[in-house]
Amino acid sequence: MNIISRSEFLKITTFFALGTMLDACNSNPKKTTQKEVEKVKQSLTFLDSDLIIITNQDERYDSLRAGFNKRINNTPKVIALCLTPLGVEQAVEYAILNKLKTTVKSGGHCLEGFSSASECIINVSLLQTIAINADNTATIGPGATVSQLYNTLLPLGKILPSGSCAGVAISGLSLGGGYGILSRRYGLTCDSLVAATVIDGQAKKHLATDNSPLAWACRGGGNGNFGVVTSLTFQLQEAPKTIQTHIFKIKSALPERIQSVLENWFTITKNLNWNLFSGFVLNKRSIFIMLVNSNPEEYTAKDIFDQLSALTDKTIPGSLMPTARAVKSFYGIQTPLYFKNSCAGLYRSFDDIAVAIPQIIEKIHKSKGLIYAINTWGGNIQNTAFEARSSFAHRAYNYTSELQSYWELPTEENNRISEFDSTLQLFLANGNTAQYRNYPNVNFENWQQAYYGKNYERLKTIKQKYDPNSVFVHPQSI
Numbered sequence: 502m503n504i505i506s507r508s509e510f511l512k513i514t515t516f517f518a519l520g521t522m523l524d525a526c527n528s529n530p531k532k533t534t535q536k537e538v539e540k541v542k543q544s545l546t547f548l549d550s551d552l553i554i555i556t557n558q559d560e561r562y563d564s565l566r567a568g569f570n571k572r573i574n575n576t577p578k579v580i581a582l583c584l585t586p587l588g589v590e591q592a593v594e595y596a597i598l599n600k601l602k603t604t605v606k607s608g609g610h611c612l613e614g615f616s617s618a619s620e621c622i623i624n625v626s627l628l629q630t631i632a633i634n635a636d637n638t639a640t641i642g643p644g645a646t647v648s649q650l651y652n653t654l655l656p657l658g659k660i661l662p663s664g665s666c667a668g669v670a671i672s673g674l675s676l677g678g679g680y681g682i683l684s685r686r687y688g689l690t691c692d693s694l695v696a697a698t699v700i701d702g703q704a705k706k707h708l709a710t711d712n713s714p715l716a717w718a719c720r721g722g723g724n725g726n727f728g729v730v731t732s733l734t735f736q737l738q739e740a741p742k743t744i745q746t747h748i749f750k751i752k753s754a755l756p757e758r759i760q761s762v763l764e765n766w767f768t769i770t771k772n773l774n775w776n777l778f779s780g781f782v783l784n785k786r787s788i789f790i791m792l793v794n795s796n797p798e799e800y801t802a803k804d805i806f807d808q809l810s811a812l813t814d815k816t817i818p819g820s821l822m823p824t825a826r827a828v829k830s831f832y833g834i835q836t837p838l839y840f841k842n843s844c845a846g847l848y849r850s851f852d853d854i855a856v857a858i859p860q861i862i863e864k865i866h867k868s869k870g871l872i873y874a875i876n877t878w879g880g881n882i883q884n885t886a887f888e889a890r891s892s893f894a895h896r897a898y899n900y901t902s903e904l905q906s907y908w909e910l911p912t913e914e915n916n917r918i919s920e921f922d923s924t925l926q927l928f929l930a931n932g933n934t935a936q937y938r939n940y941p942n943v944n945f946e947n948w949q950q951a952y953y954g955k956n957y958e959r960l961k962t963i964k965q966k967y968d969p970n971s972v973f974v975h976p977q978s979i
């Protein structure tokens with residue numbers, strides 16, 4: 502699969518990025534550039550510092566506050582740029598001393614910019630170390646990105662099941678759950694989390710391990726809520742040798758056909774083999790379906806392939822691609838974009854959207870660039886052992902979805918958002934109110950239940966213990 506250009510991306514959809522941002526995400530634009538990293542390293546030698554406090558007078562302020570979503574324009578009072586884990590402790594002390602409401606930023610890919618939405622940003626994007634341990638685990642810095650992780654692990658024949666976009670940081674991803682093409686086989690990224698080091702809201706350091714409440718909270722409920730995670734240790738898996746990705750397309754379909762294809766896709770993907778992952782994307786009138794097989798040498802998935810092929814107009818069979826190459830095909834575009842994306846509900850089956858879907862398809866069909874993407878969960882995500890160890894509340898759902906809208910000029914924002922909101926409202930009114938925390942929306946009314954379900958009350962207790970004075974605050978923090 503080739504990476505498409507930005508303009509192509511805006512015209513057509515693919516779901517090379519798991520239907521989340523499609524091809525919109527090749528690296529972390531919000532992260533400090535290599536030049537800036539070098540500059541910071543140089544300043545280290547003469548500042549002898551673990552931490553740099555940056556205000557809006559500093560030339561680095563804009564690049565360090567900016568995020569992947571160009572729509573967001575948060576202006577914190579200060580940015581605490583951490584150069585070492587010790588610098589993180591100092592940063593939290595600084596925030597407490599100066600009574601600054603604080604948020605944490607790693608990869609900067611939060612859809613709603615929560616990582617920059619406070620008075621003080623603790624920026625840990627430079628903490629990117631990845632150490633492989635003898636017991637088949639890896640200990641990584643919070644700023645390490647998906648691509649950095651794959652680049653380090655895959656040459657060793659190892660992998661951490663994570664997301665697809667190159668620039669998303671593993672900490673932001675795993676603290677909210679984290680899924681990708683291998684999740685049905687191995688579980689969510691947070692399910693591989695063995696231990697996390699956390700500097701809490703009182704600047705105290707904790708090693709959260711095993712089934713401790715803090716470790717439980719970090720597995721799905723940890724985004725900017727209890728403190729700053731300064732390192733994460735994950736169990737590693739043997740990487741698949743090859744990955745095969747088939748694409749099925751319909752260039753243009755009328756609403757009735759779209760509905761029928763969607764319903765059939767749900768039926769075909771209901772009991773997928775755990776080695777398989779599938780995504781469905783509707784972009785106005787076009788349909789793209791992806792079938793990813795992470796064990797193609799032993800299981801061909803011919804039955805599923807044939808059914809999806811019969812359902813659509815064009816089939817592009819995938820080759821057996823070495824995993825290191827295959828993961829790159831999901832990396833996406835490098836530059837930041839204007840967009841509004843959020844979860845549009847988690848589903849058990851087509852029945853969960855059956856009543857509302859005709860109206861929803863009608864709207865997307867006529868819309869200016871609305872994209873509706875659904876991806877398969879289920880498989881090992883539903884492992885009961887994982888459920889007990891984590892605060893991730895939504896394992897019973899077999900599918901996650903995302904509504905997306907992208908535009909090129911700020912002047913388009915109002916219209917696009919109004920179209921987005923009215924479409925999303927159809928899902929909410931239909932009762933699709935359980936949502937994936939890593940696809941947040943500032944307008945979800947009952948976000949506590951939507952993201953955390955029955956686990957919210959326990960998460961609140963943990964918040965009271967580790968951040969009793971609510972130092973860590975963003976628009977939807979616990």
Ligand SMILES: Cc1cc2nc3c(=O)[nH]c(=O)nc-3n(C[C@H](O)[C@H](O)[C@H](O)COP(=O)(O)OP(=O)(O)OC[C@H]3O[C@@H](n4cnc5c(N)ncnc54)[C@H](O)[C@@H]3O)c2cc1C
Nearest residue numbers: 522526607608609610611616664665666670673680725730
């Ligand atoms: C282009 C794109 C592709 C995506 N693809 C996938 C995908 O394939 N699978 C998937 O599951 N999700 C995906 N997502 C969603 C992604 O998982 C979330 O946006 C994730 O939270 C981003 O993490 P980040 O560190 O890059 O972002 P940030 O904006 O830096 O952080 C996100 C949240 O985590 C908190 N946080 C970050 N670091 C820490 C830390 N060290 N300690 C405590 N809190 C912290 C922040 O405060 C914020 O609330 C995608 C998002 C985008 C924009």
